[in-house]
Amino acid sequence: MKSMTRALCVLAMTAHGAFAGTVEIDMVHIQSNPGELKLMDEMAAAYEASHPDVKIKVRKFGEDYKTMLSTALQSEDAPDVIYSWGGGVLSDQVNAGLLRDIGGVLADDSKSAVGPAGIDAFTRDGKLYGIAQNVSEVVFWYNKDLFAKAGVDVASMMTWDGLLAGVKKIKDAGITPISLGAKDKWTAAFYWDYLALRLAGKGGLEVARTGANDGFLAPAFVKAGEEFLKLAELEPFQKGFEAAGYASSSGVFGDGNAAMILMGDWNYQESKTNSTSGQSVPDDKLGFFAFPSLQDEKGNPTDTLGGINGWVFSKNASDEAVKFMAWYQDAANLAKFAKGGYYIPINVKAADSLENPFQRQIAKDIGASTYHAIFFDQSLGVNAGNAVNDVSSSLASKAISAVDAAGDVEDAMAGDR
């Protein structure tokens, strides 16, 4: 009944809007895949065709502006619909009163379509601020040929010690074990994130965020740094990794010049784009495995690291903007994006349209995840998140001690609590 009145309300307002002129929806994002961009424009055009009173502006923001977006939100002409990674950044935006609570406007169907995890990721203090769109997971991608050449069995990579042994073996065979682009510090942060997630577990992470029990200086986080240093001691990364960015590192893997890369599901596409041949490692030679488990870990081997991304609405966004995004996110439309392999939709029905076997498998893994931790540089907020990135790249080149690394993260976090 309640939603019925709301729907009527929306209708009334839409009608009103029609009299008053057109409603403009300003949508900003940072997607870069040409196919996806084209599809986004097509969707906007299709909606405009069926809703003559709506004008949609799809704008691409530059990658450098992730941090600036928060402040751009505070300007008068803030965009209406904003691509978001959730996490601590979202909390900051909500606390500053910059976002719109859409719980009352979004239909129940749309809410149930994203599942409890999707709702959770965009809820703060019981209010819903966004629509989840896609999920991602960070895994170890590996080159089957190079593993075979080095005589390494992927099954031995289930444990951290096994991974360290495998890295040594690959290195002895004259092959670069791991590709890393530490100039983009977040690529190194995946190691620290995952080690911390395994060692501290969901509970440990939640405690650390409150600052109790020494916060991020707790033993589990220092140990995460120590284990990362153990890997770095083996000098597993390609030459010059400190000066290489992500694109370059995904190219190194794609060219078959490194046996592994710890990276999100998106790397499947990126390694193609960035490899010299444009082909990357052929599908039958390509595999992935979950981040290994460690001794004495408090987390679960089936905990995963990744993202739940979606769209949030600035405080002046119209109901029309929410309605458009609900339509944009319905299963039939998302299926088009899934079909293109641009991302893994959180909507399970749409995920069925994934054609790529790797993506299908990853979607299944995330579905079975015991705890899907959001990338730390998002979940911890801008300041502490960047601190994690910073110390991780330093750990990768053995330029900082594990205690100092944990200390820097805790210092940054302490400022934000």
Place this chain on the structure above:
Amino acid sequence: MSATTTEKRQVPVSIGELAGILFVAAFVLLPIYVTVVGGFKTIGELRTNPFGLPGSWSLSNFASIIGGGQFPVMLGNSLIVSTVTVALTVLLSSMAAFAMVHIRFFGRTHLAALFTVGLLFPVATAILPVFLTLRDINLLNSLWGVILPQVAFGLAFAILLFRSFFAELPKELIEAALMDRCGYLGIYWFIVMPLSLPIIATVGVFTFITSWNSYLLPLVTLSSESQYTWPLGMQQFQGAYSTDWPKLLALLTLTLAPAIGFFLLAQRYIIAGLTGGAVKG
């Protein structure tokens, strides 16, 4: 040495010195040469033979950049920003410098000193407050948000140049005009400015170079790609194609061309400016 006077005055350049000069010339030209030829090569060719001439002069990298849509947009944005910045800087700084040099009013030495402080305060230092100011007056993600602070930060240097130029204008000229009851505004516009074309050109040229090349201010001000200026676009391009060196080098070659052309056109004013204003400043 022959006996003609001109050659007698010539400082003899020893073989060693000549070799040194040519070495420096090679040092300067090598990256530029490698960039230009690199844009024609394939990635494999670049790896095996970065310094030689390309096997074939393939224009595909250049074509894909120029046809890429972003190229003309970024070029247009940079042109708008630089031209408007130059116009405003020249106008505002010459007006202020004229008043400071030729009109007696209370506090003019303090005002001049205040502007000099601007020389010590680079835009980089002020970037956070400037950003917040732009946000408050709603100029984020607009080209004006780049232009106005750029003009403001360029004023200090430009006023310095104009002041030293105006100070050398014959005082009698201004006085005579005043006696003719030509107002100060009239003197500024109809008498002083036409006499100041050389210094206007110098200020304009240096302001243009600084504005055309500026990175930090557009970086924090402009957030959507359709507003990007050229240097921002380049940096963005590197992020997206960091492995595609031939394409990047082609892009850099396209950046070089206008710079060289502009230098050849403006060379006179650059040297004049360096002798005239800057040295005395």
Place this chain on the structure above:
Amino acid sequence: MTSTTIATANAEAGRVRLRINRTHLAAIVLLVPAVVLFGVFVVLPILQALRFSFYDWNGYGSPSKFVGIENYIKVVSQRHFGTALRNTTFIALVSLLVQLPLALWLALSLYRNTWFTAFLRTVFFLPYMLAEIAAGLMWNFMYDGNYGLAHSLADAIGVEPKFVLADPAWVMPAIAVVLVWKYFGFHMMIYIAALQGIPNDMVEAARLDGAKPWQIVRHIKIPLIRSALAVTAFFAITGSLQLFDLIVPLTNGGPNNASLTIVGFLYQFGVTRMRIGFGSAVSIVLFAICVVVSIIYQRAARIVEK
């Protein structure tokens, strides 16, 4: 004509007050645009930065958490701040001790006008015209151990290529090379312009007195272009204090913050982390350094003048 005008002016003494007012009006009209713009975007930000530097603020809403001088303590005790100071000092020293002498030497050899010197001057000035971002990208390629000069050199001598930008020990010297490459032509042009202003007969007279070329340089030319030397020193120092754009495409402050400059530090730890208070404290420290340096500079310049 002038005398009649004066006579008229005297005769109309009663209108003098009006003229003063109009004079002031003219001054206001001429000054206001520049003063307003300068006030809004230069003076106000300095004052704002000063205020923000005493707050813990992430840029949302308005600053409310007053923390006194805590931000300054944090800046000074931040582990990378020392690196940034060291690097900036290093850059300033290279600019003064390598770049300026190189520029002076070339200027002395090339200041006469022939087609050959004109050509070389154009060549040497070219890097100054290029955007910092473009210059940085070019050298990023030169230094790339897989493709560039570093690769070819290593190949030629049969060793593993060195990734200089990935090595904390090599990264600053590598950046210094780019810096010299980019800016020495600018300083050279200033010297050339000054040298061309030296009256020929002075040099000629000294030569006739039997002065050797290096004596002429040392005792006549260099003293006569003293003010040009002072200006380039000023540009070299302030430029070094502000260096940032060139480093972004080269290393972005890496590896592991080994190539951070003060502005890079400000950007990395203030801007991208949205810590307005902390970043403002860095701004104020940098501003203070600029002021101190310029006072020292002026003192030094005065001593040299004497």
